[in-house]
Amino acid sequence: YNLDPASYTLQSINHHLYYVAPLTYNNIFANLASSTTPGFVVVDAEDPQAQPQLRVAPAQADASLAYLPGALLNQDLLRHVYLSGYTSGRLVDPTLELNDSFHPYWTISLMQPTRGYTGDRLADVLIVDAHTGDISEYLPQKVPAWVDRVMPSATVSQYLQWWGQYHAAPWFNPSGAGQQTPAGTPQLLYNNVDQPVWLVPMTSSSSNDNSSTGVFLFDTHKNQATFYPLSGLGIGTNVESTIKSTRANIRGYDVDSIQLYQIYNTPTWVATFVQSTGSGSIFQAVGIVDAKNLNGSNVQYETTLPAALQDYQQWLTQQANNGNTPTGGTTKTVTGKVLRISPVQQGTNTIYYIQVEGQNTIFTANLSLSPKLPLVQPGDMIKGDYLDTGGTVLNFTNFDDLSIRLGGGGTPVPGTTPTPAITPAVSPTATPKPR
CATH class of the missing domain: 2.40.50.140 (Nucleic acid-binding proteins)
Structure with a gap:
């Protein structure tokens, strides 16, 4: 069995964030030899020092996975769902999610077109028990609370692409005036540990624009988004190169997992520094920088998140002391x-x-x-x-x-009589007589 580093999915389990990835078959012969894979791996997303958990059968009886994307014949997840009667739409974005008891499920979005073969909308959410294959169907707004996301990121990108093209521009617009476009792929963020959203910075349609026009927060459970006009944020590869260029990064670590947060009322880019190896990346440090003041010298670099946040707060204070206008607070x-x-x-x-x-x-x-x-x-x-x-x-x-007074003669303490200073006597000097 093997583990694909790209298959980890961020999710909230029991009000704590984890990355989860399934164990998959090494090859076709391993698939033919076994009807299940042993289980999955759970990695703490909040504490880089925590030990990863390998949850497999028989230690966890319900950990084995009987259905996976890309498995042979009827073990293939999407084939199993299709043959179970769900043929009225497209089955997209199979995602391994665990409930609060760490039982594995696959969530699948059932999309149906609204205009011919295009304009997909989320019709239903299918939750497949990865251990038994049982399928439950839910409306998007009725899914269990432990399900973190049902809106596929590709659908979110498509919707925002259309919105950027047409919401404030005419249908025929060769110049691109008034048009916007997503500045990157949607980022899965958590307003708090149980409120995931897709965050998408928007920029103008100009290929030379390296700053934002605003930010979308798209609900992961329904077709609803809020646009926050927020211009001037650094975006794109400029953010990665700026964070990587900090003088503290003397070992030349790579920058990964760049995400936008509101920290101390300031739009802030947060990233991790990682050491790349043949088997994946190893966490080394955290980098934090004001999204409106992208400069390598402004990056706060620390080996732990609390230390980086403390440095960042000190930096914001120093900006105010130097007469610079802070971006928040x-x-x-x-x-x-x-x-x-x-x-x-x-x-x-x-x-x-x-x-x-x-x-x-x-x-x-x-x-x-x-x-x-x-x-x-x-x-x-x-x-x-x-x-x-x-x-x-x-x-x-x-x-x-205010209790320490410096300089001046001071104020006498009430109830005491000042002691008069001693004035030295002056001795007369005899004047010599002329001869």
Whole structure:
């Protein structure tokens, strides 16, 4: 049996993201010798250090796969479904998905044309038990909650291609004015762990355009999409080359899995750095860059996602400190009493984590903001400006400890009498007499 690296499917299982791929036959003789393959592989999509799971029979009794795409004769998945009576449309996009008990199923979209042989629409969703071959038919909006996607990505691309050509342009339009086109293939993203969408950046029809006109989020369960006008985002191969060019990538790792997210209210490209080998790619690091400020020097490179996010937040704060307009977030001011404070060394920087009374977030401050930071103690009154990016950890852009007063004569403490300063006496100097 073998495993095709391109066959992994991202999905949510028990509110956690995994990649799942089936074990397939090595050759026709292996297929003739066995009516099933042993099972499938599950890889944690959130923790690169987690051990992959090989789920096979008999350790998991229902793990074996009796029907697969491309298998011989009636073991072929689409042939099995067609011979079971589903002949009224095209059977497309067979996808291996697991329910929350890790039982394997194949989801298949039954497409029917609306104009002759074209204009396919999603009519039904077929869920095939990969272990027994039992078939259940559902309307797209009635599929079980564990099914992540039923709208084929190719159909989404076709719909958005038509929308870009005709929604704001005449039917006869040789110049291409007003037309848009998808900037790439749909990306499967999760608004949260149980809300998958197809994300598709759009650009103008000009082949020289390397920026977006907006972004589509297409529901994976029904024919419904929302367009967000968002111009100026870097797209295409320009994103990959920019992330790869960061100075931190001294080993020349390849860039993979480039996806667009809204992080700290800022459109952001997130990618992984991988080391390519003969048997696949090995995760090495995470790269994050502002989608509107594509530059190799702006890429935040770290071996873990939390560290990269922290660096990115610090970078956004630094942009605000330098007078640059951040692409997301608003500047706010907080004044309050310090409950807790702790310094943390991050590379060459000392970062202070501060909890302020009455605030439900943690604030961070770079030592460069104020020389008072090492002197701050619980109970001190502080005042700071910060960029509100909506996260639970926010960075100060300005900081002052109101309990520490520097310079000047100071203010006398109430209830005490100032001690007069001692004035040194001046001794007279005798004037020599003239001779």
